[in-house]
Amino acid sequence: MRVLDGLALPLLQAPMAGVATPALAAAVSEAGALGALGLGAAGAEGAALMIRQTQALTGRPFNVNLFCHAPAARDSAREAAWIARAAPLFAKFGATPPQTLSEIYLSFRQDDAMLRVLMETRPAVISFHFGLPRQDQLAALREIGATLIATATSQAEAEAIATAGLDGIVAQGWEAGGHRGIFEPAAPDERLTTEALVRRLGRVTRLPLIAAGGLMEGTDIRRALNWGAAAAQLGTAFIPCTESAADADYRARLAGGETVMTPAISGRPARCLRNRFTDWTEGAAPGEVAPYPCAYDLGKALNSAARAKGETGFGAHWSGTGAARARPMPAADLVARLAAEYAAA
Structure with missing residues (x-):
């Protein structure tokens, strides 16, 4: 996946709708990882504003994430x-x-206004949670040259992502914080750990895998690559960062874990x-x-x-299961700390 080749550290910041800000996404990308914005709750107008604010802060690639849930x-x-x-x-x-x-929240599958925003702003990476967009939406996004990735919690979901022709898979283990990316929430869930899921998907797909769930430190990124992932996605680690939108109570509760x-x-x-x-x-x-x-x-x-x-x-x-290991600091400092830990591992 070409976007990973340009990273100094094989690290994606999780999109975290409501917590990730343009300042956070830009700081992470500027530090050599891939920042992200969660747009599932933003609406088309809000999404356009957040994307343009991030583009004003960095010329580096960043990821924008959209929800593809079925209507209620x-x-x-x-x-x-x-x-x-x-x-x-x-x-x-x-x-x-x-x-x-x-x-x-309107699903991206029903939101052509959001599609127009993406076509106009042309983010480098676009990711999907809770399922996949319509085929015509995927075709349109390929025309702007975006790297397309989606979350899988199972082998069946990973196979659906591969069949749809996307570029990578976020392998979301049971330890991950925030919404489970399962396509059909009423369906049986194997509740695979991040390691077990990455290892299983590595046997059935050639798409790059991005390990997500319970990863907090540079040593965790190294372990994820040893499981067969091409990169790791960390979310909870970034909640206490200076640039995060998390309030003081949210930050304080992380220590309980x-x-x-x-x-x-x-x-x-x-x-x-x-x-x-x-x-x-x-x-x-x-x-x-x-x-x-x-x-x-x-x-x-x-x-x-x-x-x-x-x-x-x-x-x-x-929050993910590693909450007690979260470290408050500016995002650039956290990426540098993670890089040092990764190099030393």
């Missing part, structure tokens, strides 16, 4: 029951829950630092939770109500 399977009774379940919490914070839920995988915050499985939100959702069966991204509409409203009363434990504090 709306169920008014299920959504009403989920709202009712949360009503006592809202009341505790002197607020009322929303009467109905909205599908707050305990994470859980839950579908209850957004409607899709995602790994989050344990907090009051994850404790509240612990007993919820997947069939109770409103569909993605409608559940996230409720979660965001609940977090806003809690924060208005000084309670910060209801945020979506996405």
